[in-house]
Amino acid sequence: MAQDTTRQGVHIGLNYQPGTKPGVLVLPIAGAGGDSAHTIIQRDLDFADAMNVITGIDQGIGDAAVNFPLVEKLGAAAVVQASLTPASLHIIVYDVAKKRVLATRDFAIPATPGNADWRMVVHDASDWVQQAITGSRGIAATRIAFIRDGQIYITDTDGADTRPVTQKGGGPLSPQWHPTGRYLTYSFFAPRGTQIAVLDLTTGGARALSATPTGLNSTPAFSPDGNSIVYTHGDEDGTDLYLVPAFSSDPARRITVGHGTDNTQPTFSPDGRRLAFTSGRSGHPEVYIVNIDGTEPDLLTPFQFGDDIYRASPNWSPDGRLVAFESRVNGRFQIETIALRDRTVRQLTSDGINEDPKWAPDSRHLVFTSNRTGVRQLFILDSESGRTRQLTLGGPARLSAWSRSLGSP
Amino acid sequence: MSRRSRVASLLILAGAVVVACAKSPAPAPAPAPAAAPAVDSTRIRDSLANAKRMADSASAERERQAAAVAAARSSLVAKVFFDYDKADITDQGKAILDAKVPVLSTNPGIRIRVEGNCDRRGSDEYNLALGQRRAAAAKRYLTDHGIDAARIDIISYGAERPVAEGDGEDAYSQNRRDEFAIVAGGDNLKVAAQ
Numbered sequence: 222m223a224q225d226t227t228r229q230g231v232h233i234g235l236n237y238q239p240g241t242k243p244g245v246l247v248l249p250i251a252g253a254g255g256d257s258a259h260t261i262i263q264r265d266l267d268f269a270d271a272m273n274v275i276t277g278i279d280q281g282i283g284d285a286a287v288n289f290p291l292v293e294k295l296g297a298a299a300v301v302q303a304s305l306t307p308a309s310l311h312i313i314v315y316d317v318a319k320k321r322v323l324a325t326r327d328f329a330i331p332a333t334p335g336n337a338d339w340r341m342v343v344h345d346a347s348d349w350v351q352q353a354i355t356g357s358r359g360i361a362a363t364r365i366a367f368i369r370d371g372q373i374y375i376t377d378t379d380g381a382d383t384r385p386v387t388q389k390g391g392g393p394l395s396p397q398w399h400p401t402g403r404y405l406t407y408s409f410f411a412p413r414g415t416q417i418a419v420l421d422l423t424t425g426g427a428r429a430l431s432a433t434p435t436g437l438n439s440t441p442a443f444s445p446d447g448n449s450i451v452y453t454h455g456d457e458d459g460t461d462l463y464l465v466p467a468f469s470s471d472p473a474r475r476i477t478v479g480h481g482t483d484n485t486q487p488t489f490s491p492d493g494r495r496l497a498f499t500s501g502r503s504g505h506p507e508v509y510i511v512n513i514d515g516t517e518p519d520l521l522t523p524f525q526f527g528d529d530i531y532r533a534s535p536n537w538s539p540d541g542r543l544v545a546f547e548s549r550v551n552g553r554f555q556i557e558t559i560a561l562r563d564r565t566v567r568q569l570t571s572d573g574i575n576e577d578p579k580w581a582p583d584s585r586h587l588v589f590t591s592n593r594t595g596v597r598q599l600f601i602l603d604s605e606s607g608r609t610r611q612l613t614l615g616g617p618a619r620l621s622a623w624s625r626s627l628g629s630p
Numbered sequence: 631m632s633r634r635s636r637v638a639s640l641l642i643l644a645g646a647v648v649v650a651c652a653k654s655p656a657p658a659p660a661p662a663p664a665a666a667p668a669v670d671s672t673r674i675r676d677s678l679a680n681a682k683r684m685a686d687s688a689s690a691e692r693e694r695q696a697a698a699v700a701a702a703r704s705s706l707v708a709k710v711f712f713d714y715d716k717a718d719i720t721d722q723g724k725a726i727l728d729a730k731v732p733v734l735s736t737n738p739g740i741r742i743r744v745e746g747n748c749d750r751r752g753s754d755e756y757n758l759a760l761g762q763r764r765a766a767a768a769k770r771y772l773t774d775h776g777i778d779a780a781r782i783d784i785i786s787y788g789a790e791r792p793v794a795e796g797d798g799e800d801a802y803s804q805n806r807r808d809e810f811a812i813v814a815g816g817d818n819l820k821v822a823a824q
Contacts, residue, residue, distance in 0.1 A: 394758070395755055410785075410787070437758060439755060455763075483759035483760060483763065484759075486755050499755075506753070506756055533756045534756075547753065554752075576753065577755075619754065620754060
């Protein structure tokens with residue numbers, strides 16, 4: 222299939238008018254769980270904000286043979302036809318303009334419609350459909366970790382299957398995903414300081430890093446290759462960033478030299494060679510960039526002398542082009558992005574207090590914490606259209622992290 | 631002290647105990663009952679009043695001592711407050727820390743934990759680092775005033791443990807604080823000589 226050999230930066234998919242979203246029609250799906258799969262795929266494609274999902278038309282559009290003239294009149298550039306058997310979800314994507322099959326694929330699926338693994342396969346299918354049509358993989362087959370009521374929770378991107386993955390106690394903070402989605406690293410309170418742990422979601426076992434027995438150890442982040450963790454360590458002379466192997470007991474190596482200031486919240490560039498982080502070295506929090514070996518520290522955010530703005534919580538987009546962060550605007554924190562190329566700043570939110578942005582794997586959507594509906598909850602924002610939806614309900618939620626794709630490439 | 635000289639002094643001590651035991655006198659025979667004293671109501675009254683005076687005085691002394699211990703304990707755990715996004719010890723903070731120094735000096739067995747805290751504004755994660763600097767600032771002040779650094783642990787709770795809920799400077803200013811927990815040696819607190 223063409224999708225499997227796509228090179229980075231090469232656009233494969235339907236040709237459609239730039240600046241407009243292609244229409245997509247998902248045909249009803251037969252078989253046990255078919256209705257549920259149909260709903261999930263439609264919602265995933267809608268949440269991706271890359272296509273215009275045509276709904277409400279279930280009749281007369283063809284079963285075995287797609288009625289191309291009719292679906293074209295309905296505005297569809299692509300039609301998705303799926304069938305479910307107990308072991309497989311078979312999908313065909315049609316190119317309406319060319320009146321032919323664009324792509325087909327079989328997904329192995331558990332025989333228990335509706336459970337978490339079954340749903341994740343359907344999300345994976347949605348992401349593949351989006352890739353076939355637009356050339357960009359979707360973000361439905363991912364999970365979001367966050368803090369609620371002193372525990373780490375994870376949830377699917379549609380809010381389903383929300384559950385705690387740590388016990389009560391220890392006050393875990395700042396969960397971050399391993400690139401495989403198997404592990405989370407986070408900080409927790411111990412009697413003599415804050416320590417870093419790695420939790421294996423497959424076994425449920427957690428291990429404290431031996432490099433961090435005392436002092437403040439916080440805001441860990443896995444490197445893009447998954448082999449290292451960069452975190453903040455401080456005792457009595459400010460906090461600095463340190464690098465430590467993620468899965469061995471080797472000692473940590475210091476990266477930043479902050480001379481007694483706060484240096485925290487590291488986020489990797491996608492090539493793993495640089496970090497963006499928050500530093501108070503100018504007298505108030507700003508976002509800086511530094512090489513992974515500690516050389517060439519450089520102010521990223523547009524601080525000017527006399528500026529008393531508070532900028533923090535940087536997160537580097539997976540495509541490397543943008544760093545999202547929180548910035549105090551008229552006394553309230555808002556989500557902004559800064560372009561690495563020309564340092565253009567964009568403000569993306571204005572409703573309530575909005576903090577801790579984290580990119581989705583598509584470098585387009587962000588999850589963040591907002592108090593706009595009262596207590597703090599997680600919201601997902603499309604940075605291109607501004608469309609925003611609430612992800613979490615219930616008790617206050619904060620400090621989220623978005624996994625890489627958990628689907629099959 | 632070398633091992634040999636330690637053993638020698640133990641032997642000397644042991645000898646002293648044996649000698650002391652050998653010299654202890656045999657129990658004295660019970661004394662003959664004393665003649666009953668003549669009843670003198672005035673002397674009894676005086677004696678009772680005297681006993682009461684002494685008891686009152688002892689009790690007052692105990693109360694004074696208890697109050698002094700309570701005062702020492704409360705200076706030891708008194709909170710230090712900070713300005714927004716700052717970890718500098720204010721003049722008010724210095725006075726509060728100054729009062730802890732004699733208590734710590736007089737009670738070398740005490741170990742404390744300084745817990746840095748922040749108000750909820752700003753990044754929760756950045757606040758952890760700020761809280762650490764606040765705890766470290768109090769520790770540095772105490773060590774600069776002669777207290778052994780090994781007796782002071784520090785921890786930051788960031789904005790995770792507010793004492794005042796809600797928004798507004800009232801709540802914020804109460805939450806921007808160092809707390810002081812006695813982690814060892816807090817029983818039998820001694821009071822500095824006046």
